[in-house]
Amino acid sequence: MTVLPLVDEFALGLASPICLTWELTYACNLSCVHCLSSSGRRDPRELTTEECKRVIDTLERMQVFYVNIGGGEPTVRPDFWELIDYATAHHVGVKFSTNGVKITAEVAKRLAASDYVDVQISLDGATAEVNDAVRGTGSFATAIRAMENLHAAGMRNFKLSVVCTRHNIGQLDELKAIADRYGAQLRLTRLRPSGRGVDTWGGLHLLPRQQRELYDWLVAHGENVLTGDSFFHLAAYGQALPGLNLCGAGRVVCLIDPVGDVYACPFAIHENFLAGNVREPGGFQDVWQTSELFADLRRPQTGGACRSCSSYDACRGGCMAAKFFTGLPLDGPDPECVKGHGEPALAAVGAGSAPRPSLDHSHRTAPATAPAGAVHLTILDRRPPVSACEENPLAGLDI
Amino acid sequence: MSTDTLDLDAGWRLHPQVAIRPERFGALLYHFGTRTLSFVKTPTLLDVVQRLATAGSARVACVEAGVTPVEMPSYEKALAALASSKMIIERAA
Numbered sequence: 001m002t003v004l005p006l007v008d009e010f011a012l013g014l015a016s017p018i019c020l021t022w023e024l025t026y027a028c029n030l031s032c033v034h035c036l037s038s039s040g041r042r043d044p045r046e047l048t049t050e051e052c053k054r055v056i057d058t059l060e061r062m063q064v065f066y067v068n069i070g071g072g073e074p075t076v077r078p079d080f081w082e083l084i085d086y087a088t089a090h091h092v093g094v095k096f097s098t099n100g101v102k103i104t105a106e107v108a109k110r111l112a113a114s115d116y117v118d119v120q121i122s123l124d125g126a127t128a129e130v131n132d133a134v135r136g137t138g139s140f141a142t143a144i145r146a147m148e149n150l151h152a153a154g155m156r157n158f159k160l161s162v163v164c165t166r167h168n169i170g171q172l173d174e175l176k177a178i179a180d181r182y183g184a185q186l187r188l189t190r191l192r193p194s195g196r197g198v199d200t201w202g203g204l205h206l207l208p209r210q211q212r213e214l215y216d217w218l219v220a221h222g223e224n225v226l227t228g229d230s231f232f233h234l235a236a237y238g239q240a241l242p243g244l245n246l247c248g249a250g251r252v253v254c255l256i257d258p259v260g261d262v263y264a265c266p267f268a269i270h271e272n273f274l275a276g277n278v279r280e281p282g283g284f285q286d287v288w289q290t291s292e293l294f295a296d297l298r299r300p301q302t303g304g305a306c307r308s309c310s311s312y313d314a315c316r317g318g319c320m321a322a323k324f325f326t327g328l329p330l331d332g333p334d335p336e337c338v339k340g341h342g343e344p345a346l347a348a349v350g351a352g353s354a355p356r357p358s359l360d361h362s363h364r365t366a367p368a369t370a371p372a373g374a375v376h377l378t379i380l381d382r383r384p385p386v387s388a389c390e391e392n393p394l395a396g397l398d399i
Numbered sequence: 400m401s402t403d404t405l406d407l408d409a410g411w412r413l414h415p416q417v418a419i420r421p422e423r424f425g426a427l428l429y430h431f432g433t434r435t436l437s438f439v440k441t442p443t444l445l446d447v448v449q450r451l452a453t454a455g456s457a458r459v460a461c462v463e464a465g466v467t468p469v470e471m472p473s474y475e476k477a478l479a480a481l482a483s484s485k486m487i488i489e490r491a492a
Binding site: 016 | 416420422427429432440
């Protein structure tokens with residue numbers, strides 16, 4: 001048997017994912033302008049409690065050690081806690097992402113008592129002004145209250161998850177201080193042009209000098225700050241950041257969406273990256289192991305236009321989803337290529353020719369999107385405040 | 400104890416909260432308590448790890464798995480890394 005470097009083994013795919021993202025519902029109380037899954041309204045076809053349990057049975061059999069549960073806002077599913085308990089009882093650890101809306105003092109105590117559940121609070125700015133401009137009015141206060149509750153309950157090392165934008169990149173030290181204050185670990189991730197982000201990425205993504213600033217900050221903080229491996233394109237600046245440093249889509253990670261569709265990655269909700277559905281006879285295992293799409297992704301990649309670049313071994317061409325939704329070829333440079341190959345490539349993409357996400361569950365009452373490139377503070381001034389109106393999936397709930 | 404050394408003559412075992420998933424390259428280890436993942440990078444190291452609980456010592460586990468004296472320092476280093484992340488723990492004497 002040939003022994004390959006680990007990163008090459010991973011690039012060829014594993015018998016089971018290392019971890020996977022499972023979005024339990026498209027329902028959400030917020031309308032974040034960059035939502036990767038265009039969430040807002042529940043989809044009537046979402047998996048039932050029993051169907052979710054069958055997925056968990058499969059994950060246990062496949063020894064998927066943990067799932068990253070998200071949405072939408074997963075905690076608004078009435079069976080959320082039942083599913084968490086079922087997963088942990090079946091040796092599938094859970095880390096769930098939440099905006100904090102349901103993390104009351106009582107819930108926090110329950111979470112702190114479990115070794116098998118981890119929580120990730122989303123916050124996209126160190127101040128209400130910066131955060132709420134992206135995530136909606138009141139969302140900063142909600143997240144802070146959730147962290148206060150978790151901290152008071154004795155929950156340690158939960159995650160504070162931040163999507164890096166043009167507006168919060170100057171707040172990294174303050175965000176780290178917030179995480180430290182609540183005994184949380186900071187996690188920084190990359191903004192992708194996915195979901196509603198297709199319309200807002202142009203105005204929110206990092207400027208080239210900000211990418212460098214982020215890279216230097218990450219190098220200085222080492223393994224104390226998590227990144228979900230999302231900045232491997234920055235490795236082309238020099239040393240690799242901690243993590244696997246490869247695109248894991250369909251190779252070591254994937255997404256199960258609320259209706260059971262399996263996509264190569266959480267940022268690629270588009271029919272081109274749809275591998276199958278967990279409702280098919282073979283279930284998730286069959287999709288993971290036999291889908292043609294995943295088999296394609298696991299073949300050695302050529303590198304295409306990037307092959308002659310001296311940094312290709314470091315960045316490996318960057319993020320597939322970022323390229324796809326900005327209209328760039330998948331075997332060319334990342335739109336945020338640190339060598340500067342992204343800008344001319346983006347300039348050559350015809351207006352309106354980039355692909356759109358296949359699904360949109362945005363609230364009809366709170367349009368969160370705006371034309372690409374718009375100044376986001378202007379966008380948000382036009383947005384009505386998020387409220388528990390009749391069409392809101394949370395209407396009538398005590399939130 | 401530095402991170403590169405470990406008492407090879409002591410008895411070791413997998414932490415009770417750690418699960419092993421064999422893979423072509425070796426295995427994935429996941430610690431449910433610390434929520435961390437480790438990679439066992441060769442099938443031989445996986446064999447060593449699986450023998451720890453019943454072998455008299457870590458050194459015996461290595462020898463039984465076919466680790467040569469020349470290779471022993473690198474296996475000691477790998478086991479020390481697993482010990483520092485609490486994936487393996489020393490057995491009570």
